[in-house]
Amino acid sequence: MTTTPTQAVHWDLHYDIHLGATWSRFMDGLRDRKILANVCPSCDRVFVPPQAYCESCFERTDRWVELPPEGSLEVFTVAWHGFRGGPTPPYAIGGIRLDGASTLLMHWVIGLDFTEPTTLLAQLPAGSRVRAVWAPQRTGQILDIAHFEPDRD
Amino acid sequence: MPYRAAVVGAGITDATSPRKQQLSAVELCQQATWAALDHAGTTPDTLDGVVVGNIDGFEGTVLGARNLTRALGLGADLPVTIINTGGTTGGNLMQVAARMVRSGSHARVLCLGGPTFFGVRDLQSAINTNSPMIIEQPLGMGAYHMGAFAANAYRQRYGLTPEDLAAVVVADHEKASRNPHAHLRYTVTEDEVVNGRPLSSPLTQPMVCPVSAAAVAMIVADADDVDDLRSTPALIRAMGMSSDPYLGGGKGDFAEMQNLATLARRVYALADVRDPAAEFDVVEIFAPYAHMQPMQLEALQLAPPGGGVELIRSGATSAGGSLPTNLSGGPKCTNAGVAGELAPYAYAALQVMGAAPEPIQVPGARRALAHGTGGTFFQFENLAIFEALPRSDA
Amino acid sequence: MPPRPPRPVRRMAPVHVVGLAATPFLPEQDAMLDELVFDVTYAALRECGLRKQDLGLSVMASLDVLDGRSISSGLYTAAAGGYLNDAFRIEGDSGLAVIAAAEAVAAGDVEVAVAVGVYNPEVRSADREARRSFLAQVSNLGFEPHFDRPVGLTAEVVYALHAAHTLESGGEDLDAFARLAAEEITRGSERPRSVRTAPVTAQEVLASEQVAAPLRELMLPAHSTGAVAVVLASPARAGRCLGRSARITGFGHATGGYTWDGRWLSDPAAPTRRATRIAYGQAGISAAAEQVGLVELTAPTPALHAPYLGALGLAASLGDKDVNASGGARSNFPGLANGALRLLEVVEQLESRAGASTAVAHSVDTGTGLVSEDVSVLVVEAA
Numbered sequence: 001m002t003t004t005p006t007q008a009v010h011w012d013l014h015y016d017i018h019l020g021a022t023w024s025r026f027m028d029g030l031r032d033r034k035i036l037a038n039v040c041p042s043c044d045r046v047f048v049p050p051q052a053y054c055e056s057c058f059e060r061t062d063r064w065v066e067l068p069p070e071g072s073l074e075v076f077t078v079a080w081h082g083f084r085g086g087p088t089p090p091y092a093i094g095g096i097r098l099d100g101a102s103t104l105l106m107h108w109v110i111g112l113d114f115t116e117p118t119t120l121l122a123q124l125p126a127g128s129r130v131r132a133v134w135a136p137q138r139t140g141q142i143l144d145i146a147h148f149e150p151d152r153d
Numbered sequence: 154m155p156y157r158a159a160v161v162g163a164g165i166t167d168a169t170s171p172r173k174q175q176l177s178a179v180e181l182c183q184q185a186t187w188a189a190l191d192h193a194g195t196t197p198d199t200l201d202g203v204v205v206g207n208i209d210g211f212e213g214t215v216l217g218a219r220n221l222t223r224a225l226g227l228g229a230d231l232p233v234t235i236i237n238t239g240g241t242t243g244g245n246l247m248q249v250a251a252r253m254v255r256s257g258s259h260a261r262v263l264c265l266g267g268p269t270f271f272g273v274r275d276l277q278s279a280i281n282t283n284s285p286m287i288i289e290q291p292l293g294m295g296a297y298h299m300g301a302f303a304a305n306a307y308r309q310r311y312g313l314t315p316e317d318l319a320a321v322v323v324a325d326h327e328k329a330s331r332n333p334h335a336h337l338r339y340t341v342t343e344d345e346v347v348n349g350r351p352l353s354s355p356l357t358q359p360m361v362c363p364v365s366a367a368a369v370a371m372i373v374a375d376a377d378d379v380d381d382l383r384s385t386p387a388l389i390r391a392m393g394m395s396s397d398p399y400l401g402g403g404k405g406d407f408a409e410m411q412n413l414a415t416l417a418r419r420v421y422a423l424a425d426v427r428d429p430a431a432e433f434d435v436v437e438i439f440a441p442y443a444h445m446q447p448m449q450l451e452a453l454q455l456a457p458p459g460g461g462v463e464l465i466r467s468g469a470t471s472a473g474g475s476l477p478t479n480l481s482g483g484p485k486c487t488n489a490g491v492a493g494e495l496a497p498y499a500y501a502a503l504q505v506m507g508a509a510p511e512p513i514q515v516p517g518a519r520r521a522l523a524h525g526t527g528g529t530f531f532q533f534e535n536l537a538i539f540e541a542l543p544r545s546d547a
Numbered sequence: 548m549p550p551r552p553p554r555p556v557r558r559m560a561p562v563h564v565v566g567l568a569a570t571p572f573l574p575e576q577d578a579m580l581d582e583l584v585f586d587v588t589y590a591a592l593r594e595c596g597l598r599k600q601d602l603g604l605s606v607m608a609s610l611d612v613l614d615g616r617s618i619s620s621g622l623y624t625a626a627a628g629g630y631l632n633d634a635f636r637i638e639g640d641s642g643l644a645v646i647a648a649a650e651a652v653a654a655g656d657v658e659v660a661v662a663v664g665v666y667n668p669e670v671r672s673a674d675r676e677a678r679r680s681f682l683a684q685v686s687n688l689g690f691e692p693h694f695d696r697p698v699g700l701t702a703e704v705v706y707a708l709h710a711a712h713t714l715e716s717g718g719e720d721l722d723a724f725a726r727l728a729a730e731e732i733t734r735g736s737e738r739p740r741s742v743r744t745a746p747v748t749a750q751e752v753l754a755s756e757q758v759a760a761p762l763r764e765l766m767l768p769a770h771s772t773g774a775v776a777v778v779l780a781s782p783a784r785a786g787r788c789l790g791r792s793a794r795i796t797g798f799g800h801a802t803g804g805y806t807w808d809g810r811w812l813s814d815p816a817a818p819t820r821r822a823t824r825i826a827y828g829q830a831g832i833s834a835a836a837e838q839v840g841l842v843e844l845t846a847p848t849p850a851l852h853a854p855y856l857g858a859l860g861l862a863a864s865l866g867d868k869d870v871n872a873s874g875g876a877r878s879n880f881p882g883l884a885n886g887a888l889r890l891l892e893v894v895e896q897l898e899s900r901a902g903a904s905t906a907v908a909h910s911v912d913t914g915t916g917l918v919s920e921d922v923s924v925l926v927v928e929a930a
Contacts, residue, residue: 007693013684015615015669020579052582055398055625058589058599075309075407077301078354093292095302095401103403106292120354126309142291154560155655201554202800207638208618209611219919220691223805230821232800233921234647235638237611239618245635249647255654258646258798258829260554378554396629399581399622415631529621 022052025064030144033134037101039063045102069132070151071098073124076109078117090114096130096148107132108147124150158254159376159386159542160247160502161261162195164188168336168367168487171271178217178368179224182267185370185492186225189263192508193372194383197226200372202262203233204250206242206491208269221267240439240527241394242266243369243494244535250373251389261374268366269490297361297442299401299530301353304444306407308355311459315355318443319346322359322485324465325446328472329482331512336365336487346443360443362488369495371502376542387502387521387539391423397532404530410452413526413534417453424538429454434518435477435504436470437497439525441484449524450478472513480504480513498523498537505541556828561794562649563785563930566591566661566778567891572740572771572879575672580614584665585626587776591661592628595778595790603657605634608644608664608883610914612685615669627663627776640664641775642886642910642923646798648779658784665774666882672772689915695806702847703767705811705916707759710850712812714761721761724849725749728766728877730867735874740888742771742879768847768880768913775887785930793894797830797926799823803919811917815851816858819909822924823859830926832905835860839926840903841869841896843889845876845910851917859907859924869903872896886910886923897929904929 019027022038026049029036037046038061040054048067053060076094079087092112095104109130112123129151138144164185176184190196207218222233236245243266250262307313323343329335341359349357376388395416397403405411417429426432436455440446447461455476456464464470470478479485481500484493501523503509518541525535568590570576570583584607592598605627611619620636627634633651637643641664648660670681686701713719726749733746747765756764779795780788799822804810810817823835832838842861846852856862856870873879873892881888886908893906905928912921 013612013615013681016671017615017669018576018578018580018667020577020582022582023579049400051398052579053585053589053626055403055630058592058628058630060585060589075302075306077298077305077356079298079301080351080353087292093298095407104401106401108292117351117354121305121309126306154557155653203802209638217689217692219689219802219915219921220805222802223919229808229810230801230803230818232822233802233919234643234800236635237618237638238620238635241635249635252647252650252654252656255656256650257557257559257653258650258825375554394633394635395631396624396634398625398630412631528618528624532621533624 020052022050026050027140031138031140035067035069035098035132037065037067039065046100047103048098048101048105067098067100071096071101071130073109073128073130074104074126076124078112078114078120094130094148107145110147111150154257156255156257157376157388158251158373159388160371160539161374161379161382161384161386162189162193162372163499163503164192164370165334165496165499166367167334168365168489170336171364171366174271174366178267178271179221181366181368182221182265183225185368186263186265189370189372192384195381197228200227200231200261200263202253202259203227203231203265204246204262205233205235205265206237206246206495207235208237208239208242208490218267222265227263238528238533240494240531241525241533241535242491242527243496244498244523244525244537245394246495247371247373247498247537248392248394248535251392254373254375260378261372264371264373264495266369266491266495268368268492270364271366297356298353300442301356302401303407303448304355304442307444307448310408313462315347316343317462318355318360319343320462320466321443321446322346324471325479325483325485328480328513329486332480332482333510333512334367334487335482336367337363356442362441362484363486365487365489365493367487367489367492369492369499371495371499379544380546384508385506385544386542387505388542390538390540391420392537393420394533394535399529399532401530409458410448413449413452416534416536420536420538426538430476432520433476433522434520435480435501435515436522437479437481437483437501437524439484439494439497440479441488443485446479446483453522477515480515494525494527497525502539505539556825558831559797559829560653561782561796562652563780563782564777564791564793564795564890564894564927565780565785565788566595566597566790567776567894568594569775569888569891570773572742572773572881574771576667576772580619580665580667581623581626583667583774584623584663587774588627588661588663591776591778595788597659597778597788599628601659602628602632602661604648604651604660605629605632606644606648606660606662607636608639608641608662609636609666610638610883612688613666613668623665628661639883639921640886640910640912640923641884642925643800643921645777645887645890645925646800646923649795649798652779652781659778659780661776661778662887663774663776664884664887666884667772686914690918702913702916703759703762705918706848707762709812709815709917710762710848711760713850719850721753722749724766725752727849727852728752731871731874731877732765734872735878738873738878740879741769741874743769743877762848766849768876769878771879771881773881773884775884775891777887777890791894792930793897793927794930795925796928797826797828797832799825799924801922803917806918811920815917816854818920818922819855819858819924822922826924826926832926836864839905839907841865841872841893842907842909843871843873843875843892845885845889847876847911847913855909859909883912890925890927893927897927
């Protein structure tokens with residue numbers, strides 16, 4: 001078989017992503033161990049992560065509320081393989097509905113026994129209660145919440 | 154004055170893994186374009202526009218489609234419109250072209266989907282840049298993790314087993330084994346799928362699409378100006394798109410595809426489809442992961458809630474069944490990026506034109522449904538309904 | 548059967564412009580992209596008394612690589628009113644988004660559509676050299692990877708090659724380029740949307756920073772960032788709207804050849820000529836010099852001004868005040884939002900000036916300069 005001729009081409013760009021007013025305020029809140037959500041003035045949906053606008057009513061969100069650092073785990077998956085620049089596998093990512101939120105917050109979930117892959121769903125069934133654990137050093141980014149842990153009380 | 158639009162030609166290249174592909178992206182696109190022109194029975198000089206898909210971050214280019222299209226030699230200054238909506242790019246190419254034709258501003262438009270994933274070394278890293286940065290990306294949230302969420306939620310809702318998901322894969326591979334253009338043409342067993350390399354629970358490697366190199370082209374034309382063509386047009390009877398919000402957290406329910414379900418109602422109404430399971434002769438849906446096809450069948454009103462796997466196990470969606478679905482093998486067995494997204498549209502159109510590859514042609518197919526999905530957490534959906542438009546001169 | 552040539556251009560049903568809104572144009576927007584898109588879409592809908600629920604289609608124009616993420620429109624499709632609705636994104640100038648939205652209305656598929664262009668490259672503007680270097684790198688990545696990227700082709704290089712070619716072929720001299728740039732910048736300097744806010748002389752243009760010989764900083768577009776939204780409606784639906792009263796009667800699009808055919812050097816206005824032929828044909832314009840009263844054209848260098856104006860059939864007929872009354876791209880050029888901005892400018896000029904009833908908005912995508920140049924031409928009439 002002939003070898004397929006290829007040439008190495010590299011694509012590497014550096015960015016400074018504009019956070020905007022809405023996410024800046026959320027990130028500032030994390031630094032102070034606060035999970036801030038905002039509210040649609042028209043339909044009262046509560047967004048976390050916050051949104052500048054409600055996609056359904058097409059109105060700018062205005063009011064801010066602080067949500068408790070606990071809620072229900074609606075869904076999760078365990079990533080068995082990593083990728084360049086990503087976390088070290090295995091790790092579990094969940095969709096968490098904080099109490100009072102209309103949307104899901106994505107975050108890491110700990111407390112699973114990864115040595116038992118066939119029982120993962122049984123270990124944390126949909127609706128399991130989880131609680132945010134704060135990182136000791138907080139710098140205004142999503143990993144200021146270290147992870148969520150099962151609330152087994 | 155508005156006009157009607159139809160697909161009058163489609164060309165699909167054989168697919169391989171990128172590693173085994175001997176042709177360049179340009180050469181693959183050229184092959185697909187020539188095949189589409191040949192199928193229609195026309196020449197490049199009758200084209201008055203090109204709509205092409207391109208996902209820069211995945212391809213290591215910026216608007217590579219633009220110089221690629223010029224390299225095809227399709228005529229001076231032919232307008233090139235570049236669409237990028239992730240996994241719906243392919244299907245949207247046809248919808249944008251159809252609007253150009255329906256408005257009367259264009260008469261014949263080439264839709265071109267190239268091998269998006271061709272040549273990327275760190276493909277998973279590239280794909281993961283579409284997961285929401287700042288908020289969701291730092292968590293190691295990538296493409297198939299987003300897929301796995303739905304798989305888990307769906308399993309829990311309906312008590313499905315890994316074997317149920319595997320059954321979908323077994324059926325897709327069996328179909329692909331008969332499609333000469335497909336990439337993975339081997340058959341698999343449920344055991345092999347369940348015991349495959351675990352990726353992101355509950356998905357195993359065999360439950361996830363391959364990375365393929367191929368190209369697909371399609372010509373969308375004025376449906377009532379086809380005297381110089383030789384194909385049987387596939388009339389674009391109805392079409393539509395629908396979008397969810399950006400953040401995965403904005404999905405109402407991972408266990409059902411509400412965005413697709415509302416789009417299906419809208420598009421069915423446009424085409425007067427009242428009993429979808431009975432009225433479609435053939436269906437091609439974009440289902441790169443095992444759990445997606447049954448969920449989509451449910452959202453499309455082709456199976457009852459939780460009944461998608463049972464429908465697939467029953468053989469109804471196989472060749473000779475009452476609802477032949479993804480006879481191409483679908484993206485589960487061939488996924489060349491934008492080409493892979495255009496493929497359901499091309500196969501569905503080819504079926505009603507009576508021009509699908511012979512081993513997968515549904516005899517006498519008259520009405521077909523084509524579907525695409527993609528974007529962050531599969532936030533975008535698109536659908537189109539094709540109907541055979543017998544020629545008056547036939 | 549012998550091959551048949553493309554069908555002649557057909558007249559189009561008019562599409563009305565009912566809402567137009569823009570962000571302020573700044574060196575850099577301190578906002579998430581979806582906030583910019585939402586703000587202009589919301590304002591443009593408000594202006595004509597429509598709601599998100601009235602939209603049949605949202606078309607966005609942007610570029611992943613500037614937005615710093617793949618499938619970047621995923622972030623702002625909902626902000627353009629696309630939630631649970633038809634929406635797609637074109638990678639290119641917003642003039643193309645306006646055309647795609649107009650086609651959906653003309654096709655009878657939707658009654659109301661919005662086109663949004665957004666441009667705020669995700670890099671800091673404070674370090675001008677770093678930003679210029681980033682944009683040049685993005686431009687370079689737009690060229691073919693095996694032949695042209697390695698030798699460092701960028702849009703500025705291509706524009707400079709063309710300008711040098713024009714000078715050498717003796718058509719014009721550098722002083723004429725400087726005079727044109729100075730006139731445009733000075734004319735635009737008092738307009739609220741301009742980012743070059745002081746009058747300049749030809750000498751100052753010639754003394755401005757060297758970019759790529761023979762081009763100087765002040766001969767090139769005045770780079771800014773921002774977003775522009777355009778709400779379009781069918782004639783009947785427009786009758787029930789508040790706000791603007793203009794209609795698009797023709798829209799043409801063409802894309803030029805790649806480096807190797809050399810026409811970008813010898814006949815750079817060819818894509819503009821093709822787009823113009825289609826737009827005028829649709830609008831029923833047979834004698835542009837008599838019928839068109841004003842134009843906003845986008846000539847990224849002074850060397851392209853005369854060729855583009857000629858391709859539009861307006862070389863001899865219009866006075867200084869009728870060509871780029873806004874100051875054109877040398878007063879404000881918000882990247883991919885430019886096409887929608889040129890439409891906004893001509894609609895406002897039609898509204899404010901007695902006499903002019905037909906105008907042209909011309910825009911180009913400067914991503915790879917004259918190579919594979921994307922051109923849009925819109926014919927706009929006062930309604």
